[in-house]
Amino acid sequence: MDASLYASRRRRNVIAAVASYAATFVGLTWLALILGVLFWHGFGGLSLRVFTEMTPPPGAVGGLLNAIVGSLIMTGLALLIGAPIGILAGTYMAEYGRHSHLTSIVRFINDILLSAPSIVVGLFIYYVMVRPMGHFSGIAGAVVLSVLVIPVMVRTTEDMLTLVPDTLREAAASIGLPRSLMIRQIAYRAARAGIITGLLLAVARISGETAPLLFTALNNQFFSTDLNAPMSSLPAVIFQFALSPYKDWQDLAWTGALIITLAVLAMSIMARSLTRARKAS
């Protein structure tokens, strides 16, 4: 046997292992780096004022209240519009049309919408809402976000309902429960944790969305809950403030960025722990 062949194979193996360790290390370092920098720049600005005062003009002190409220309103509305549609569509795909042609088409299209660039969705809503209305508005922002919510909800609802054992459905059918009631009373309950996970993921996805909001809800320097007027949002304010030359605006942008990131990460971790609890049980 050729000893040098062995040595070179072993060497190659070690190199690959080292490369793979290094890649993982680099990946984790980036995460730590980004979070570290966010805390470093954003944590100092985190005070009660951020949550109670309006976005300031340059040079003045202020907070992010109008942006936070705007984000909450638009996110909430987006969920109200998008989540039912998504859940119902997912229900059709998993319950009524599991093997139908329509389902496979919808699934394919939905998967594409799931990763389609959000800026294109923004252009779409601009064309069908902002342009006819003649002005930017909070409601257009909410609709854009709801279009982004739908694919997430469709996907998770379908997946989660498919996981519900058929024996449950058969048991319900055998005692004469109509299908629609079976879905609502049995299947939804069994899949509840999964659907809530989907909701959390959807919120996590849209709460950082910036690009489509820029030409639907635009931005607003003042406190506004008027859905028919431009509405401020946290990401839009971060975008505007970060690119401004003013130091205090940039600091606020960092603080806003920290708030969004913490919220988003908290939601995705919550979503994960929910699914894990499900799997364990």
Next chain:
Amino acid sequence: MVDVAWREAGVSVQGVAERAKVLNKLRTGDIVFHRITKSAAVSVLVVLGGVIVSLLLGALPAFQEFGFGFLTTESWNPVTEKFGALAPIYGTVITSLIAMLIAVPFGLMIAMFLTELCPIWLRRPIGIAIELLAGIPSIIYGIWGLFVFAPFIQQYVQPPVIATFENAPVLSTLFAGPPFGIGILTASLILAIMVLPFITSVSRDVFDAVPPVLKEAAYGLGWTQWEVWRYVVLPFTRIGVIGGVMLGLGRALGETMAVTFVIGNAHRISASLFAPGTTISATIANEFTEAVGDLYTSSLIALGLILFIITFIVLAIARYLLLRINRRIG
């Protein structure tokens, strides 16, 4: 259960006639619910159709004015209203390709680590940490790139690279110019970090799906870990990995905010990777609200249409490949 049904139907139970009423009501409810869910499913298709139609209508004026020249013209001049999409298209493609060149090997190596080398108890935490990278909103990458990463590149990476390759024939043009910090390469690097988690998690999932028997057989022949991964795992999961890569590519092509912050927004095609450029999405994000005149707006929507077509093709291929491997495993 029957109680539940009756409660739902809202009828108290008395005799046979009532029973028929209840059953009828339940049947109607069933049909209605079926129809509602079906129309919700159809609405997903309507949304996609709406996106396509509105982009086509919005882009029509620009294509009427410039014809196919729109795709091949570099100039982008709002003052004279001469618009061409070549520079943004070039920027989008080149940044995404560089990002993939970096992210694919990294993602595959991390996935290999997670499936082959990593101790079991560490797999989940590290996997989650990598996936958290995907959860961070893109604007965060943007602000981080602008204030932290770009200055770092400008100060520590670009000057030595420019100096090193000053006299090399091809590389000197590739890495030419003053160190701006922002530019094509910086944007590509940030994109690479952003798509890394997608590639990693898809490849990890398909690697995990390789039947252990195959790997065990190879180990039984005395193969090393690397050889098993390279000649058994990778060929077996090739389609899925390519699907994951295409998925990442789709993300990279459409990524907006992170790129907008660091690309420099210059409508020209430069041979140097250090030069500022622009991408389709960055152009739209930057200029849309300021666009005056129908032709300007229409040109931006036309850019959006081009981006949508490119990503649609890439994502459709990705989904098709992933579907195929799922069918094979499942």
